[in-house]
Amino acid sequence: MEEREELEQCETVQVHRDIVEKVDAEMPDEEILYDLAELFKLFGDSTRIKILYVLFASEMCVCDIAQLLGMSQSAISHQLRALKQAKLVRYRREGKQVFYSLADGHVRTILGQGMEHVGE
Numbered sequence: 001m002e003e004r005e006e007l008e009q010c011e012t013v014q015v016h017r018d019i020v021e022k023v024d025a026e027m028p029d030e031e032i033l034y035d036l037a038e039l040f041k042l043f044g045d046s047t048r049i050k051i052l053y054v055l056f057a058s059e060m061c062v063c064d065i066a067q068l069l070g071m072s073q074s075a076i077s078h079q080l081r082a083l084k085q086a087k088l089v090r091y092r093r094e095g096k097q098v099f100y101s102l103a104d105g106h107v108r109t110i111l112g113q114g115m116e117h118v119g120e
Helices: 017-026 030-042 046-057 062-069 073-085 105-118
Strands: 089-094 097-102
Touching (some): 046 062, 046 073, 046 089, 062 073, 073 089
């Protein structure tokens, strides 16, 4: 049978009210925490992570992303729509082509730090 690692717990019950009150006062509204959770859900899909990763490297059109990832343009467009709605990617038109890139430095930082973390 597999042994379970015990989670460390306090041996006595003692609430540190000053800490609890300080953190409670700084806690964001429930709606903001919900939005944050929804944002992180988008990072929970490997296809979307792949798309974000290629856009981390370079601005690309849907055709290029589909070719690179071996997926249909329809599948890529579907995922890009979700990423665009979450303001993780942006696009620009050049004639008949649409090029996608990461929306801003925040997205680049999240991906970069995530890669650094999993690499440790």
